[in-house]
Each structure stands twice: as C-alpha cells, then as structure tokens.
Amino acid sequence: MIEERFDAIVVGAGMAGNAAALTMAKRGLKVLQIERGEYPGSKNVQGAILYADMLEKLVPDFREDAPLERHLVEQRFWMMDGKSHTGLHHRSDDFNEEKPNRYTIIRAQFDKWLSSRAQEAGAVVLCETTVKELVKDAYGKVIGVLTDRDGGEVHADVVVLAEGVNGLLGTKAELRERPTPDNVALAVKEMHFLPRETIEARFNLKGDEGVVIEAAGTISAGMTGMGFLYTNKESISIGIGCLVADFQKSGETPYDLLDRFKKHPSIAPLIEGSEVKEYAGHLIPEGGYNAIPQLYGDGWVVVGDAAQLNNALHREGSNLAMTSGRIAGEAIFQVKSRKDPMTKQNLALYKTMLDDSFVIKDLKKYKDMPGLLHIQSQNFFLTYPQLINKALQNFVRVDGTPKIEKEKTTIKSFVSARSWGGLFGDAFRFARAWR
Numbered sequence: 013m014i015e016e017r018f019d020a021i022v023v024g025a026g027m028a029g030n031a032a033a034l035t036m037a038k039r040g041l042k043v044l045q046i047e048r049g050e051y052p053g054s055k056n057v058q059g060a061i062l063y064a065d066m067l068e069k070l071v072p073d074f075r076e077d078a079p080l081e082r083h084l085v086e087q088r089f090w091m092m093d094g095k096s097h098t099g100l101h102h103r104s105d106d107f108n109e110e111k112p113n114r115y116t117i118i119r120a121q122f123d124k125w126l127s128s129r130a131q132e133a134g135a136v137v138l139c140e141t142t143v144k145e146l147v148k149d150a151y152g153k154v155i156g157v158l159t160d161r162d163g164g165e166v167h168a169d170v171v172v173l174a175e176g177v178n179g180l181l182g183t184k185a186e187l188r189e190r191p192t193p194d195n196v197a198l199a200v201k202e203m204h205f206l207p208r209e210t211i212e213a214r215f216n217l218k219g220d221e222g223v224v225i226e227a228a229g230t231i232s233a234g235m236t237g238m239g240f241l242y243t244n245k246e247s248i249s250i251g252i253g254c255l256v257a258d259f260q261k262s263g264e265t266p267y268d269l270l271d272r273f274k275k276h277p278s279i280a281p282l283i284e285g286s287e288v289k290e291y292a293g294h295l296i297p298e299g300g301y302n303a304i305p306q307l308y309g310d311g312w313v314v315v316g317d318a319a320q321l322n323n324a325l326h327r328e329g330s331n332l333a334m335t336s337g338r339i340a341g342e343a344i345f346q347v348k349s350r351k352d353p354m355t356k357q358n359l360a361l362y363k364t365m366l367d368d369s370f371v372i373k374d375l376k377k378y379k380d381m382p383g384l385l386h387i388q389s390q391n392f393f394l395t396y397p398q399l400i401n402k403a404l405q406n407f408v409r410v411d412g413t414p415k416i417e418k419e420k421t422t423i424k425s426f427v428s429a430r431s432w433g434g435l436f437g438d439a440f441r442f443a444r445a446w447r
C-alpha cells in the first residue's frame with residue numbers, strides 16, 4: 013500500500029476530473045489524480061466544442077496558452093433527408109469578440125494542457141494506472157482506491173469519481189446502476205485533414221473563425237440521434253451518434269451511418285479531398301435529468317459523464333463536466349475547511365451547490381425530452397424531416413403550379429403522414445417537453 017495519505021483522490025483526467033483536481037489543488041488540498049490512459053486526454057473523445065465561460069471559471073487566462081482551434085462565428089442546424097437539407101443558420105460578427113464564447117478543440121491536446129494546470133497547482137497525476145476498485149471501511153465508507161500497480165492501495169478522505177460515462181467503478185461498488193441502453197448514445201467520429209485555406213474557403217471563414225453544423229433527420233435512419241461537423245484549424249471533425257437501444261433494435265451499425273452521412277450531397281463537398289487520420293467511438297450519456305444517479309455518499313462524489321450530466325439536446329457535456337468537477341472540488345474544500353468529516357451528510361453540499369447551477373437547472377428543464385424523442389424517434393427523425401424538406405422544395409420550386417395547389421399538396425402530405433390529431437399531439441408534447 014502507498015503509505016502517503018491524500019485529502020482527495022480523483023479518478024480520471026478528463027474534463028470533470030481535471031476541473032476537480034485543479035480546484036482542490038488551487039485551494040491547497042493534497043490531491044492524487046489517477047488516469048488509466050498514457051496521458052490525460054489520450055482516451056477521450058469529443059466533437060469538440062469548448063464552452064469558454066465554464067473554463068474561464070477554472071482558468072481565467074486560458075486564452076493565453078490553451079490549445080484552441082477555431083472560435084465559432086456560425087452555427088448551422090440542418091434537418092436532412094436523403095438528398096436535401098433545410099437549415100437554420102446563425103452567424104454573427106459579434107462572435108469575433110475579444111473573448112470568444114465557444115471554440116473547437118482537440119481533446120488529446122486540451123486535456124493534457126488542463127492537466128498541466130492542475131499539476132502546476134500541486135496535484136499529483138499518475139497516468140497509465142487503472143483504478144480497479146474502491147476501498148471501503150467496515151461501515152461502507154469509501155476510504156481510498158485499489159489500483160493495478162504493485163501495492164496499489166491508496167487512501168484519502170474523499171474519492172471523486174470522474175471516470176466517464178461507463179463508470180464501472182461506481183457500479184462495481186454498488187453506488188449506482190450501469191447506464192441502460194436507452195440512456196446512452198454510441199457516437200463515432202473521424203478527423204478529416206485539409207489545408208487551412210481550403211477549410212476557410214469552403215466555410216467562408218477568415219483567420220481562426222469557425223463554423224459548426226448540427227444535423228438531424230433521415231441520417232439517423234429513424235433512430236434518436238444526430239450528426240455533427242465541426243471545423244478545426246486544419247481538420248474537420250465529423251461524426252454521428254444514436255441511442256444504443258435503437259442500434260440494438262434496428263441492426264444498423266454506427267460506421268454505416270457515418271459513411272452515409274459523409275456521402276450525403278450536402279456534406280460530401282465539404283470534406284472532399286480530405287485525408288482521414290483518426291477514427292474514434294465513444295458513449296454519450298443521453299438520459300438527462302431522470303437518469304442522474306445518487307451524486308454523493310460516505311467518502312465519495314461523482315462528477316461529469318459518470319454522473320450522466322450531459323445536455324444532449326443542446327449538445328453540451330464538457331461544460332457540465334467541468335462545472336460539476338469544479339463545484340465538487342469547492343464543496344470538498346468547504347467541508348475540509350470546517351474540519352468536518354467527508355460523510356454523506358456533509359458531502360450533500362455538492363448536490364446543493366450543483367442544484368443551484370445551470371447544470372441541474374438545464375437538465376431539469378428538459379427532463380421529459382429524452383423520453384419523448386426516443387418514443388417518437390420515427391416521427392421526429394424520419395417522417396418530419398422528410399415532410400419539411402419536401403414542403404420547402406415545393407415552396408421554392410417554380411414550375412407553373414398555382415401556389416394554392418402547392419399549399420394544399422403540402423398540407424395533404426403532412427396530414428396523410430400523421431393525422432391532424434397526431435400532428436397536434438406531437439406539437440403539444442414537444443412544446444411541453446421544451447417549456
């Protein structure tokens with residue numbers, strides 16, 4: 013056993029773990045962080061959009077040396093069918109502000125950098141080390157971890173579980189259930205390399221400006237899921253993900269979906285001539301508020317994806333991970349400063365603080381949305397995208413058909429696909445889940 017005792021052990025050096033380690037180390041706590049990957053970020057997958065506000069709360073001067081790709085000036089939402097897309101785009105020069113609001117990043121570089129900030133603050137980071145299980149005392153309180161190193165038991169007052177979406181440690185220790193297939197999406201992603209000038213010309217960008225596309229529709233073959241395309245400096249990240257339960261039911265494979273997405277006539281020209289250098293697959297928690305497990309107990313707290321803190325509707329995860337990690341770190345520091353023990357009762361402070369943040373407020377607001385989209389996936393991801401694209405094409409095509417006829421055809425196509433009751437019912441349920 014490693015004799016040295018720590019104030020806190022953080023399992024995982026992703027967004028949540030790094031935020032927790034940095035927060036506690038900055039406050040003077042003795043922190044050990046354990047990461048199974050070769051280096052922080054080596055195993056982590058993200059699109060990846062970084063939300064500056066949440067990082068600024070951890071590292072106010074991050075823009076000076078963080079490995080950032082492009083700051084986003086344009087967001088496109090696409091509703092796709094087999095050959096078309098109908099888009100809602102927002103582009104603004106306001107986003108060329110002194111402190112931009114969102115950036116694209118590459119996680120392998122970014123996590124390494126954020127971890128270096130935690131190490132500078134005093135956290136001890138141990139890589140290529142897997143935590144095999146949590147160590148508990150006779151009363152069930154978590155008192156440390158057992159790693160795969162020789163004599164690898166280490167003790168601490170509290171363990172921060174930042175082990176990502178699979179969260180095997182927490183489930184093995186019976187702190188929570190394993191996420192179910194209808195609560196997690198499987199996403200695949202490729203990195204397509206292109207010269208910087210080509211990306212800038214294709215997306216109408218100058219300098220480090222960036223564009224992201226979020227896409228839904230027939231690309232997910234009726235399953236609950238979305239595709240994305242994000243511009244980096246010299247590469248484009250492209251990916252797609254759907255609920256695991258839907259993959260099980262449909263027999264579709266993620267790679268086939270991605271292949272079809274890349275070949276879509278609206279996407280293919282954007283990545284034409286690129287060189288694919290990386291391919292990755294990863295789970296994303298998508299159960300929302302109703303899937304959040306117990307967040308704290310005697311001697312432990314859980315943060316980030318391991319706590320299912322992910323806002324799938326808004327495509328936000330890393331910011332919820334960073335915020336929950338930071339809040340957990342602050343709560344632990346407060347308990348420690350009062351010289352109180354790390355009991356369930358005292359660590360409830362983490363939940364109180366998290367409830368008061370955008371993390372829980374946002375997830376609570378959309379608590380019915382994941383269930384609705386899953387149950388109605390054929391309608392929302394197949395029928396409506398096809399109808400909308402058809403209607404828009406009918407609207408813009410000038411072919412001598414009187415407008416009144418066109419309008420009647422559009423209305424008829426909607427009503428024959430879904431009865432009036434079905435249409436109003438879907439609109440009502442969607443509005444209620446959105447409220």
Ligand SMILES: Cc1cc2nc3c(=O)[nH]c(=O)nc-3n(C[C@H](O)[C@H](O)[C@H](O)COP(=O)(O)OP(=O)(O)OC[C@H]3O[C@@H](n4cnc5c(N)ncnc54)[C@H](O)[C@@H]3O)c2cc1C
Nearest residue numbers: 024026027028048058059060061143176316317329330333
């Ligand atoms: C394809 C894809 C695209 C995404 N796009 C976006 C996006 O654009 N913007 C956004 O905000 N979010 C996005 N997300 C979500 C985002 O990636 C996650 O919410 C975020 O990474 C969660 O951070 P985390 O620290 O909780 O978990 P992770 O980043 O998964 O970190 C967990 C860490 O724990 C380590 N670990 C696990 N078990 C052990 C163990 N037993 N011992 C030691 N170490 C262990 C892992 O190696 C890993 O480093 C995306 C996710 C995917 C899959």
